[in-house]
Amino acid sequence: MKTFVNVTDEAVVQALMRDVDRTLLRENLKLTFEQRVQKHLRAAQMMEELQRAGIRLRGEQKTDGR
Amino acid sequence: MAAILHGSARVTLDVDIVYDRGTPNLNRLAEVLQPLKPALRGASSGLPFKLDVTTLRNGLNFTLATDLGDLDLFGELTGGGSYNDLLPHSVDIDAFGVRFKVIDLVTLIRIKEATGRAKDREAIAELRVLLEEQSKH
Numbered sequence: 001m002k003t004f005v006n007v008t009d010e011a012v013v014q015a016l017m018r019d020v021d022r023t024l025l026r027e028n029l030k031l032t033f034e035q036r037v038q039k040h041l042r043a044a045q046m047m048e049e050l051q052r053a054g055i056r057l058r059g060e061q062k063t064d065g066r
Numbered sequence: 067m068a069a070i071l072h073g074s075a076r077v078t079l080d081v082d083i084v085y086d087r088g089t090p091n092l093n094r095l096a097e098v099l100q101p102l103k104p105a106l107r108g109a110s111s112g113l114p115f116k117l118d119v120t121t122l123r124n125g126l127n128f129t130l131a132t133d134l135g136d137l138d139l140f141g142e143l144t145g146g147g148s149y150n151d152l153l154p155h156s157v158d159i160d161a162f163g164v165r166f167k168v169i170d171l172v173t174l175i176r177i178k179e180a181t182g183r184a185k186d187r188e189a190i191a192e193l194r195v196l197l198e199e200q201s202k203h
Binding site for chain 2: 006009012014016019021022024025026027028029030032033034036037038040043044047048065
């Protein structure tokens, strides 16, 4: 599938395709639609929690004068 | 969210909806969204905004923050067109007790390619690999 007019973009995407973790995708394809959404929600919640933890940490570092 | 339903492993924090711009649907959309207190994402908090049928009719694409999270409403998508244009390129999905339409994987890739955003390159690469894997599955 080559649809980019921009040759550089196409080359970048082709290169990125080699780095895609196919095992994750194969596992997802075994799941039902609901399971895929639930798995994604858990990942999104973890990401948001990590973001909040990072913000808290930076706030603490500022108060400590670090 | 369409990519997630197709099997993508990438995390996204907003939901994109391409909506039918017919009046009955604009009424339904406004009725469903108003309780979620939609506001224009990134706009100053003092900016008056009410998501009702008139607003939906006068606008086209909206990037919203709601009580349930970020939501983008598209009357038209670059590379995809309107809701009616996309209907033949959608699949019906049954999940959580409802049936809804999701853009098919080939069209999703085409739309992301058409937008030409640098940040979408990784997503496009993953979706193309997903398409290969789906055909083997």
